[in-house]
Amino acid sequence: MDDIIVKPYEGHAMRVTKEVAAQNRRKILETATQLFKARGIDNVSVADLTKAAGFTHGGFYNHFESKADLAIETIRYAFEQSLSEISGEGATTTGDLIPMAERLANYLSPEHRDEPTGGCPTGSLPVDVGRQAAGAQRAFADGLERYVGLIEGVFSPSARRKREAAIATLSTLVGAIILSRAVRDGHPGLSDEILRAARVGREGRYAET
Amino acid sequence: MDDIIVKPYEGHAMRVTKEVAAQNRRKILETATQLFKARGIDNVSVADLTKAAGFTHGGFYNHFESKADLAIETIRYAFEQSLSEISGEGATTTGDLIPMAERLANYLSPEHRDEPTGGCPTGSLPVDVGRQAAGAQRAFADGLERYVGLIEGVFSPSARRKREAAIATLSTLVGAIILSRAVRDGHPGLSDEILRAARVGREGRYAET
């Protein structure tokens, strides 16, 4: 009556439907996307991650070969998600000036700076990716290419060196958000100023060159 | 004769001159600057660091309160060093167009991309700093301000919005080198292209606005 029964394997791990398993895998990927962008790949442990996704860490390896493997898949997933959000908001082909100006303003907004969780991977993952193996870097490069194409489509169709201009614009965006995040807690005034300056520095230049 | 004598505290730690101690402290700071820029603050352990500097890890805490404390001092040191190198190369005040164009080309060179060890902290530390406490962020902001001032001095003296333009330029530089490092091993062609595009995107603009 009074004795406490210790049950080994108390958390009865039952087998789960194929669909549920696929759903769980996706849940881990989704959670990884958010946490990696917010805290950096190396600063999120497998235990953190699976717990946030609602599981225990052991089952992680039923879905991914390793954390490095997850990183690659997460990079792909993050770009896929980010690009589909953008595409949903406006036209994606060419010359769509206003929506693009809005997108840039959005990228350089204090809200985006403060919420990398739901933000663009271009600004939150590059340094981490630079320390990953070539596979992860290739996945990141693929995502970058699609962003470059998107920005390119906004310069006037006759413009030459559109690709160059798009890459330079993307560099400005990424540099600005990274710098503004770097000093956000220590010098909020400068942080805001960086976002504004990068916005002004790029506005009205879409038809250039 | 045959018996092996085990000496506790075999590494006879002798006391050291005040000057030597100060020199050793500086050596740790110097080593931290190189390693933190190359591998990131979190990816360099105190043991790594002190070993690279030629010491054992225990003595580290005679010089620095904690690793976070070292990070702050390292940020200051890295900017000091980087700025003094630049100042040595050319005039620092105003209008010095050619040296500045050279400096930008240097910042965006494959050599700088591949050697963050001796490179500029603006491109290698910001993401790490964004995850540090406010003190480190303030030190980084101070360094950034000095870089902004330096770039500002290059726009034509009558130009308005010089500070904005300087911040936007710095953002482009930082974004480009970070992106090019992110894909260096996975997509070298794109990596080079990013550096070139950012260079072209900024050339000949110093007298603008």
Add this chain to the structure above:
DNA sequence: TGTACATCAGTGAACGCGCGTTCACTGATGTAC
């Protein structure tokens, strides 16, 4: 200047902790008949 002793920079073992990964185990799902 010479002597006696306290100081403290540097050593290396040890601390608790969290990491990525492995593993024995569970039991409903999925499958072969």
Add this chain to the structure above:
DNA sequence: TGTACATCAGTGAACGCGCGTTCACTGATGTAC
């Protein structure tokens, strides 16, 4: 369609390892006389 059994997604304890930090100890330096 119903039954018997193999599969495998999920659990949680355990693995070796490296982390930041602490500590007892050393002995030449620095200092008081």
